[in-house]
Amino acid sequence: MAELVVRPDERFIQEVLANGGADLKKCYQCATCSTVCALSEEDRTFPRRQMLLAQWGLKDLVLSDPALWLCHSCGDCTEQCPRGARPGDVLGALRQQAIQYFAWPKFVARWVNNARAVWTLFLLPVLLFAGLGLWGPETVSEQMEFANEYPVPVLEALFFSVSGLAVLAFAVGLGRFVKALRVQGATAPILPNLVPAIGEIFAHRRFQKCQAEPFRYPGHLLAFWGFLGLGFVGTVIGIGTMGGWLHTPLPLSHPLKVLANLSAAVALVGASILLANRLRNQQLRQRTTYFDWLLVWLLAGAVLTGLLSELLRLAQLKVMYGVYFIHLVLVFALLAYAPYSKLAHAVYRTVALAATRRGTRGGP
C-alpha cells in the first residue's frame, strides 16, 4: 500500500472544531470508544482511528472513510469517553463535513450550512410562492381549494424540476463519494448490495444496538417511515395529477389520502421524539448543531403545516392559504437543499453500507 504523506489541513480542523466537533482534540486514543461501540468490529479501531485522522487534519482520508457512516449517533462512546472528547458528536460533525466535501456545487453546500445565512435560504421559495400566489393564474371554484391559488400543473412542474436538480446534485456528489470509497478500499459492488443495505436501514437494525440512548431507535424509525410514506404519496399524487388520472383534493377515504394522513401522524410522532430527545440530552450524549436543527425543524415544520393546511381546508377557513404557503416554502427547502443538508445522510449512508458489505469497512 502506498505510504501516506501527512499534510494536516488546518482549515479543516478549525471547521470541525467550529461545527459540532469542539472536543475533537481532547481524544487521547485510549480506545474506550472502540470498546463500547456496538458497531465496532473485531479489529476495534472505529471510531478511534477516525478521531485520530480528524485530529491530524487528514481531510481527504477521513471524509472518504465509509466507516463514518456506520455510526448512528447513539452516544454510547460520548457517554463513556474518559476525556470528554465526545466521539459521537465529532463523527456527526465529520459527516457534515463529508456531505459538504462531496456536494456539488460546493458553494451551495457552504451557503446551506452557514447558520448566519439561514434566512436567505427561504428567500427564494418565499419570493417564488408569493409571486405565484399573488400574480399567478387563479381559478375560482365553489369550495376553497389550494389549486385556486397554486394551480396543480404549475406546482407539480416546479417541484419535479427542483427534485430533478436535487437528484442531479446527488448524482454528482455520489459519483465523487464512490470514487473516494474505492480509493479507500471499499470495493464491494454497490448495486447488488443496495437491497440488503436498504433492508437493514428499513429495519433500523443498527439503531437497535444503541444502549445509552433507547429513544433514538423508535424516534428515528417512526420519522423515517413517516417521511418515506409521505414521499411515496407525494410522488404518486404528483404523477397522478400530472397524468390527469388523479384529482386533488382526494376524498378522505381514498387509500392514498389515508396513507398520507397516517404517514404524517407517524412522522410527527417520530420527529417529536427526536426533537424532545435532542432538547433533553444536549450535554450528556448528543450536542445539536445548526446542521442538525435545520433538518429537524424543516421536517417537523413541513409535516405540521401540511396537517394544519389540510384541517383548515376541511374547515374552509381562508387562513388556509397562508399556512399552505409556509408549507410549500418548507417542502421546497427540504427538497432543494437535500443534497447539502443533513437529509443527504440517507443517501450517503445507504451507499456506504452497500460499498462496505462483507468486510472492508475500515479503509486501509
Added chain:
Amino acid sequence: MPEGLGVYICSGCGIGEAVDTQALANSARSKAVSVQLHPYLCGPEGRKLIENDLAATNGGPKVNRVVIAACSPRFKTDVFRYPGVVVERVNLREHVAWAQKAGDEDTLAMARDYLAIGIVKAQKALVPAPQKAEISKKILVVGGGLAGLTAALEAARAGYEVLLVEKEAQLGGFLAKTRKRLTFQPPYEQLADGGLGDKIQQVLYHPRIKVLVAARIRRISGQPGQFDVEVETPEGRVSDRIGAIVLATGWKPYDASKLGHLGYGSSPDVITNVQLEQMAANGGVRRPSNNQPPRDVVFIQCAGSRDPQHLPYCSSVCCLVTLKQIQYVREASPEARVYVIYKDMRAPAQYERLYRRLQDHPLNFFAKGEVTGVEPNGNGKLRVRVENSLLGPTAVIEADLVVLATGMVPNSADGPAIRALRDAMIAAEKAESEAQRFEAIRRVEELRHHEGTEILNLDYRQGPDLPVLRHGFPDSHFICFPYETRRTAIYAAGTVRAPMEGVRAEEDAAGAAMKAIQAVEMAVRGEAVHPRSGDISVPEFALQRCTQCKRCTEECPFGALNEDEKGTPLYQMFRCRRCGICMGACPERIINFPDYSVDMIASAIKAIEVPDSFQEDKFRLLVFMCENDAYPALDIVGYQRMAYSPFVRVIPVRCLGSVNMVWVREAMNCGIDGVLMVGCKYGENYQCHYATGSELANTRLANMREALQRMQIEPERLRLVQLSIDEYHKLPQVLNEFAEYVAQLGMNPMREFL
C-alpha cells in the same frame, strides 16, 4: 538447676483449651527456678507475677532470664519489655493453639518442644551491652543539582551541619540550565521559569551548609558516624568527619550516537531533547541547518527508551519534557506543526492537565506509532517514517526538525565492578602462568569502562562505590525502602536513584535527608538501622580462630567488614545491619551475637524431642523461618485458623543467610527427618531484607545436600522455599507438602542410632 530462669505460661486466647498447660509447666520445672501459670499473662496480674520474680520481692529466688510462653513475639512487645533482662518469647498461641488440633498429643508435644527451645535460647543468651562511640552528625551531600540542594537544605533546616560537594564550578546541575521547569502548582498546566537561582542562594547563605564546588571526593574511609572524607578542590584538600551521606549525583542523557536508526547524526536537524533545551535556554528554537524557526517539528518519544537494545526502562520524564518543549517550539514559531510519535504518553498525576492543554492546540498532533526511519529527503527536509500507527500502515511526516526524546542514565559508579577491575589488574601483573595472565587481561578489558568512574571512593573492601542494581541504579530496595542502598547510612536521592522529574526529586531529597539524619541519630545510640531498627547487639569475632577464608568479608551484603592484608575481617559496627549473614557464612563458627549464636540455635535443635524409631509414623521437621516475612506469615496462618502438620518445629532466624550449615548437620544428627528453610524471594526482583541472604542460603544448602549424600542421607530432606508475606495462604500447603514428602522418604536413618 540454672540460676535465675523464670518460665511464665499463659493459658489465655485459647492456649489453655488446646494444650494441657499444667503438663507443659511440669516439663519446665526441672530447668527453671520459677514456673508460673496464668490465664491472662499480659494483664496487670500476670505481669505482676513476672515483675515480682524479677525483683525477688516474694522471697523466692531472683529471676534474671524470662521465658514467656504466650502469644507471638510480634505482639505485646511493649507489655513484655524488661530492659537488661533476657526475654525469650515462646509462640504458643499463633503457632500451636490456633493452628493445631486441641487436646491432641501431637499438639502437646509441639508445645513442649517450643517451650524447650525457648528455655535453651534463654539460657544461652546474654544481654547485649550498648556500644557507644563518638559520632559525627554532619551530613555529606554529593551533587549540587536540585536533589542535592534540597537534601542539603532539608538537613540544615532540621539542625544538622551539611557538607555539599559539587563537581562542576557552579551549583544547580541540569535544571539550572533550563529555560522553563515543570511545576506542581494549580492549575497544573503552566510552566515555571527555569533555573534554580532561589534554591542556590538559600544553600549558599545557609549558616550550616558548607559548599565545595569544582570538587572531587578523593577518599571516604571509616564507617557511619565516623566517615573521614577527603575532598580535592581547586583551593586544596579539605578533610572532614561526617556521619551519613546523601548521594544525589543525578543523571546523564542516553548516548544519542547509538540512535542512528532514528536519524541521529544523519542531519544537523536531528537533535536530542537535551540539545533542544540548551537551544531554548540560549535564545530560542531554530533549525540548526539554517538557523530559521522550524515549521514542522517531530518529537520521537522513547528514543532509545523501553527498548531492550538501549535503555530497557521508562525514564518517566521524557513525555513531560516534550510537553514542555512543544511550548518552546511554539514561542519560536507560532504556526509550527508539532507531531509527537509515542509508545505511550505518560503524564502521571496532575501533569495530565498539562498534556490536555497541549493537546487542545489544533496544530499539536499526537499519535501512537513506531518511527522506523528518519532520513534527509534531499530538499532540505527530513522524512520521518511512522509505522504501526492508526494513521495508516506507513505514514511519512516531512519535518524540518526532529527531536529525540532520550532517557536518563544514572550518574552512578559500580563499586564491586571497579574492585573487580583492580583485582584483575593486580592478577595480570602477578600471574604465575600464561593462561592466568591471559584470563586476567581479558577480564581487565571487559571491565575497562569502569576505570576512573569512581564517585565516593569509599574505603570498603568490596569496592569504592555503591553496588548498583539493574540498569546501574544504586537503589537497593525499591520495593519497601526507598533511598536505601547496600551501604549503611548512604542514601541515594533523585535521578541517580530512579528517573524522575524535579518535583519528585525534591521529595526524594527530603526523604533521603531524613534517612541520613535517622542513621546518625541511631549511631549515636549504638542502634542498628532498619530492618533491625534499635537492635544494639553486635557480632563478636573470635579472631584467634579465624582462618582468613574471607567468606564473611565477601558475603556481607553491606560491606561491613574490611580486611587486613592477611584477610582477617575488620568489623565496622556502624556499617552493620545485624543480619547475621557473616555468622551463617563462617565455617569456624567464630562469629556470634550475644543474643543469637551458632551454639544457641544448635542447642535449641538438640532440645527438640525426636520420637524413637518405634514411632515410625511420627516425624519431626525443623523449619528455619525468616523473621521478616515467613514468620509473620505463619502468624497470619494461625490467626486465620489454617491447620498444618503437627510435626513442624519452627525456629525463627534473623535472615536465612544467618543459618549456619552446622545447624542443618546438627538437625540431621539428632534424627530430625527434614529441614525446611522458608525465606524471602531472591533473584532479580528480590525481597530479601538483607539483599542476598536467602540466595546465599540456597547456595549453602546445595553444598549441604552433597555433604548429606556422603553421609548416606537423602539430600531431598533439605528444602528451601521462597515466600513473600502476601503468600501466607500458601504456607500450610508448603509445610504439609514437605511433611508428606518426608513421610514418603521415611524416617531419618539417624534415628536408628539415637
